[in-house]
Every structure is written in structure tokens, then in C-alpha cells.
């Protein structure tokens with residue numbers, strides 16, 4: 001058997017390899033932009049780079065308006081408010097907690113809905129069952145860049161008079177039916193957090209084709225200011241800084257390379273993992289554009305004998321910081337766990353997947369050799385399930 005750290009060998013990697021290590025574009029271009037920012041002394045408040053970044057994102061997403069924000073969560077909070085959502089809003093539980101928190105933060109009840117086991121996105125049939133007189137909207141999440149069934153959700157929203165938003169934090173650069181993510185529903189939001197495919201250190205955006213909504217979001221992200229001294233609306237500080245926009249613009253120049261590297265890594269994983277029983281790699285639809293930013297595995301506990309959590313434990317011991325995204329599901333996190341103790345009963349697919357999935361490192365900071373080593377650890381663990389299991393249990397036993 002290959003040596004494993006849990007059997008006393010040194011870890012496979014000297015330094016930790018994390019999921020979501022940032023993609024960084026051309027350093028010289030970034031530093032020269034930062035110098036220009038300093039020379040201009042225009043550091044924030046709708047600067048030149050923020051304006052350019054908004055134009056570029058709108059162009060690439062094929063949408064009329066892009067309003068940049070300081071992060072994706074604030075972008076989501078602002079557009080939720082600008083759309084006038086209240087009461088209940090239907091969201092998946094199988095997402096990053098920010099999707100639910102953006103509602104709860106403004107006293108709107110997130111109603112957790114189950115997902116389709118193939119696409120990991122909102123199941124339109126389940127959505128329909130959850131609509132009540134208090135429902136004002138639906139927020140779909142294009143999880144890991146896999147898009148929601150936008151047509152079915154659009155039809156329900158239209159028929160029931162609901163607003164439809166998409167959390168596209170993972171899906172910049174992805175398409176559905178050949179149309180780029182960005183212009184579906186009433187609006188979509190993006191995240192440019194450091195871990196995302198395109199990062200601006202921290203950043204986000206609201207994308208929409210609705211002129212009135214765009215104007216309102218713009219006002220709200222800048223304290224409600226309309227010109228100097230004139231506040232015409234309640235607002236917050238959701239502005240993106242110039243340095244963030246410079247990072248985003250620099251990343252955009254390398255976007256094709258990021259996708260090519262991610263895709264190459266993904267194919268390598270596919271090749272290496274194909275022969276390991278009980279491990280299924282999340283597929284990307286071949287006919288669409290994808291950013292390939294997420295390498296997501298579904299682990300069959302019985303077939304691997306060892307199960308997802310033990311696999312993650314062994315990987316961590318080897319300095320591969322795989323993540324159990326999105327475990328355990330928002331409905332099992334506070335304050336939702338206490339508010340909706342029975343929610344899990346309505347979320348069988350979410351519950352099942354939240355116990356089975358994990359994300360592996362990819363991106364421009366790793367290559368074929370690392371991927372081969374990571375997959376070789378997985379293979380060894382699965383091939384020697386009972387032994388690895390016994391070892392992990394022994395290491396936990398009180399001494």
C-alpha cells in the first residue's frame with residue numbers, strides 16, 4: 001500500500017493545497033494599474049476602473065447593466081431589497097449560507113426547497129409546492145456553475161406573480177442554452193471573492209436588463225445619493241474599490257487561460273478518478289460554456305466502504321484541504337436549524353448530497369502532478385478501506 005500520513009508517513013504535500021486558491025492574472029499589469037490609481041488619487045466612489053470593470057462584465061455576460069459591489073452578499077442583499085421582496089422567498093438549502101442570510105438579514109423568511117439530484121439546483125416541482133400567499137420571490141442558485149432550470153422557474157414566477165433572482169456567484173463565464181449567465185430572471189448576482197473563478201480580492205455585482213431596477217440598485221449601493229448632497233433613497237455602502245476593480249480587470253485579461261487550466265485540471269481528474277469505484281465526478285454539460293472552477297465528487301459510502309468524511313480526513317492529513325461543500329446545508333445551520341427543526345424532512349435530496357459531496361483543489365496554482373498525487377491518495381484509501389478505517393478509529397480512541 002502507498003504510504004499514508006495516517007500510517008505515520010510524511011504528508012504527500014509539504015504545504016497545504018486548498019480548495020479555492022486564487023487565480024491571479026498578470027502581476028505587472030495589476031501593479032501598474034494600482035500605481036495609476038495612486039497617481040489619480042481616486043480610490044473609490046465609482047472610479048475609472050470600476051466603470052471599466054462594469055462595462056466589461058456587462059459585455060461578457062450579454063446584459064444591459066452591471067452594478068459592481070463590494071462583495072456578492074451585499075449585492076444580493078441590495079437587489080433583494082430593490083425588488084421589494086418580503087415575507088417568504090424560496091431558496092435552496094444546498095448553497096453557501098450567504099444566499100439564505102441575505103434574506104434573513106432583512107427579516108425575510110428563507111423557505112428551503114429541495115434540489116434536482118442531477119443538476120444540484122432548485123427542483124421546479126418542489127418550488128411550486130412551497131408557494132404560499134406570503135411568497136414574494138424565488139432565488140435560484142447556479143451551483144458550481146451548473147445553471148438552474150431558468151425556463152421552468154421563470155414560468156412559475158410569471159404565473160404566480162413572483163420575482164425571480166439568480167445567485168450566480170459560481171457561474172460567471174457559464175452559459176445555458178448558449179446564453180451567458182447574467183440576464184436570466186429579474187436579476188442575477190455575481191461574486192468576485194478570492195476563491196471565485198474571477199476575483200477582485202473581494203467583490204460582487206448585480207446584473208440586470210431592467211433599467212429601473214438598475215437605477216435603484218445604483219442608488220442603494222451608494223447611500224441613496226443622487227448627485228452631491230442629495231439623498232433620495234435609503235441606502236448602504238456597497239461600493240467596489242478601485243483596487244478591487246483593477247484586480248478584476250487584470251483577471252479578465254487572463255480569463256481564457258483560467259478556463260483552459262481549469263478544464264485541463266478537470267480532464268485530468270476525470271481520467272484519474274474514472275477507475276475508482278464509488279467516486280463520481282460532477283459532470284459539466286458539454287454543450288455549454290463552463291468555467292470548470294469546481295471539481296466536485298459524490299462519494300458513495302457503501303461502495304467506497306470508507307465514506308466521504310473519512311476520505312476528507314485522510315486528505316487533510318496529507319495536506320490536501322478538500323472541502324465538504326455544501327455541508328450540512330443551510331437548514332442545519334443557525335438560525336435556521338432552530339427556526340425550522342423539521343426542514344430536513346422536506347429536503348431528502350439535499351440531505352443525501354450534503355453527506356456525500358466534496359470539492360477538490362483546482363485552479364492555476366496546481367497542475368497534473370498534484371492532481372495525480374491527490375487521486376493516488378484517493379485510490380489507496382478506497383482500495384484499503386477497512387484498514388484505513390481501523391487506523392482512523394484507533395487514532396481517535398482515548399489513550
Ligand SMILES: Cc1ncc(COP(=O)(O)O)c(C=O)c1O
Nearest residue numbers: 071072073096098169191192193
Ligand atoms: C453561492 C454563493 N452565494 C453567495 C456568495 C457570497 O459571495 P461573497 O463571498 O462575495 O459575499 C458565495 C460565496 O462566497 C456563494 O458561494
